Amino acid sequence: MSKFNKNSNTYILLYAVVMTLIFGTLLAFVSESLKEKQKAEVLIEKQKFILKAAYGEKGLDGVKKPEITPLYNEIVKVAVVNNQGEPMDTEEAKIKIGKEYKKSKDSRALPIYIVGKKDNPSEVESYVMPVYGKGLWDFIWAYVALDADLKTIEGIVFDHVGETPGLGARITDASVQERFVGKELNFASNTVDAPDFQKGEGTDYSSSPYKVDGLSGATITAKGVNDMLDDYLAMYLPYINQNREKQ
Amino acid sequence: MSTETIEKSEEKVVKAAEPLLSKKRRKLVTNPLDDDNPITLQVLGICSALAVTIALKGTVIMAIAVFFVLVSANVIISALRNTIPNRIRIIVQLVVVASLVAVVDQVLKAYAFEQSKQLSVFVGLIITNCIVMGRLEAFALGNKPWDSLLDGVGNSLGYGWIIIAIAFVRELFGSGKLFGAQVLGDWYLNNGFFATPAAACIILGIIIWILRARSGYTEE
Numbered sequence: 001m002s003k004f005n006k007n008s009n010t011y012i013l014l015y016a017v018v019m020t021l022i023f024g025t026l027l028a029f030v031s032e033s034l035k036e037k038q039k040a041e042v043l044i045e046k047q048k049f050i051l052k053a054a055y056g057e058k059g060l061d062g063v064k065k066p067e068i069t070p071l072y073n074e075i076v077k078v079a080v081v082n083n084q085g086e087p088m089d090t091e092e093a094k095i096k097i098g099k100e101y102k103k104s105k106d107s108r109a110l111p112i113y114i115v116g117k118k119d120n121p122s123e124v125e126s127y128v129m130p131v132y133g134k135g136l137w138d139f140i141w142a143y144v145a146l147d148a149d150l151k152t153i154e155g156i157v158f159d160h161v162g163e164t165p166g167l168g169a170r171i172t173d174a175s176v177q178e179r180f181v182g183k184e185l186n187f188a189s190n191t192v193d194a195p196d197f198q199k200g201e202g203t204d205y206s207s208s209p210y211k212v213d214g215l216s217g218a219t220i221t222a223k224g225v226n227d228m229l230d231d232y233l234a235m236y237l238p239y240i241n242q243n244r245e246k247q
Numbered sequence: 248m249s250t251e252t253i254e255k256s257e258e259k260v261v262k263a264a265e266p267l268l269s270k271k272r273r274k275l276v277t278n279p280l281d282d283d284n285p286i287t288l289q290v291l292g293i294c295s296a297l298a299v300t301i302a303l304k305g306t307v308i309m310a311i312a313v314f315f316v317l318v319s320a321n322v323i324i325s326a327l328r329n330t331i332p333n334r335i336r337i338i339v340q341l342v343v344v345a346s347l348v349a350v351v352d353q354v355l356k357a358y359a360f361e362q363s364k365q366l367s368v369f370v371g372l373i374i375t376n377c378i379v380m381g382r383l384e385a386f387a388l389g390n391k392p393w394d395s396l397l398d399g400v401g402n403s404l405g406y407g408w409i410i411i412a413i414a415f416v417r418e419l420f421g422s423g424k425l426f427g428a429q430v431l432g433d434w435y436l437n438n439g440f441f442a443t444p445a446a447a448c449i450i451l452g453i454i455i456w457i458l459r460a461r462s463g464y465t466e467e
Contacts, residue, residue, distance in 0.1 A: 015332055
């Protein structure tokens with residue numbers, strides 16, 4: 001190495017270029033070769049969220065990871081509608097809720113996962129609807145499971161990109177998600193109001209079907225959750241009404 | 248012991264004919280576990296030590312990730328040390344570390360998806376973990392690959408055992424669990440304080456106190 005002048009600009013530039021090429025190629029290779037596996041993981045997670053929303057935290061006890069997809073395929077049916085409740089011929093697998101969120105409300109594709117009962121898949125256990133919105137720092141989303149009556153919340157699973165750990169990120173805690181279980185949608189003429197996180201934490205709202213104990217220290221995340229649920233359930237409302245009339 | 252840290256950067260430890268695991272070389276691994284621990288003595292890398300230690304599972308994965316990054320980066324930088332132009336050496340180190348971290352992040356996303364979500368940004372932040380850059384600057388740039396490998400092993404294990412110890416206490420008292428399995432019975436009321444980073448700070452303080460009391464180390 002002594003024959004090179006290691007401090008010459010040419011050497012430094014060449015070194016930087018070669019280095020970038022080598023590590024760039026390495027990273028591209030790693031990323032490409034793991035892509036499929038990562039996609040599969042994301043899919044399994046989505047299916048798990050949907051099943052968890054419908055059956056509750058304990059409902060998936062004993063179901064191992066490889067069993068999730070077969071179970072999902074057996075008992076979940078999918079419908080895709082627009083905000084008028086009309087079916088859309090968009091393939092569910094291609095829908096990314098985050099991308100749909102950026103479109104205008106009229107053109108968003110809204111998937112609905114109709115989860116059958118475990119012992120009798122043809123009977124509806126719940127309707128799971130994905131919702132998407134903004135938290136404090138970044139996007140938040142959830143899968144809301146409505147009971148077969150399309151009024152009572154059977155379960156809800158939240159997820160987020162970057163809410164504050166210990167504060168807003170608590171929306172992923174089972175104990176917080178359980179606060180929504182059994183709460184009801186408030187139907188008025190042509191509108192729907194989802195149960196809302198209230199200000200403050202520690203109040204017992206068990207007698208009030210439209211109120212949910214809030215998140216202390218995470219007011220903005222909680223407000224984001226409230227807005228997200230109201231926004232999306234309003235879009236799902238025509239579909240909900242159609243199916244409630246059938247009953 | 249204190250002099251040892253100061254002289255670290257000038258240490259040209261071993262001669263070529265030394266056995267692979269001579270006494271001096273064994274010290275490269277064992278010192279950082281205890282007397283020269285990167286967290287408790289040098290107080291480096293404590294940011295992730297506070298953030299990721301809420302449960303054992305994620306912490307162990309974090310420790311493995313740091314182990315992989317630090318050992319590989321040490322070896323790569325040490326192997327390249329005679330070719331790296333001095334003026335861009337920090338950038339070269341960063342490229343190596345950042346690439347390794349990106350690889351770890353991708354692998355975790357594919358094979359430990361849930362943990363990678365839990366660790367989220369802190370995997371990426373291994374890049375800025377002072378232990379990694381510190382060892383590259385202080386050791387790998389001046390020593391042979393095998394010694395650097397041992398140094399990497401020692402320092403990452405030194406980091407690893409501390410964060411695992413903190414996570415053990417936090418998960419046990421914070422949620423009554425170990426590795427996600429309930430170990431304390433219904434009688435135990437979870438202490439939410441242990442679930443917060445502040446608890447990690449206090450546990451870390453206690454560990455540093457014990458280790459320093461034992462070794463007699465004092466700040467100058």
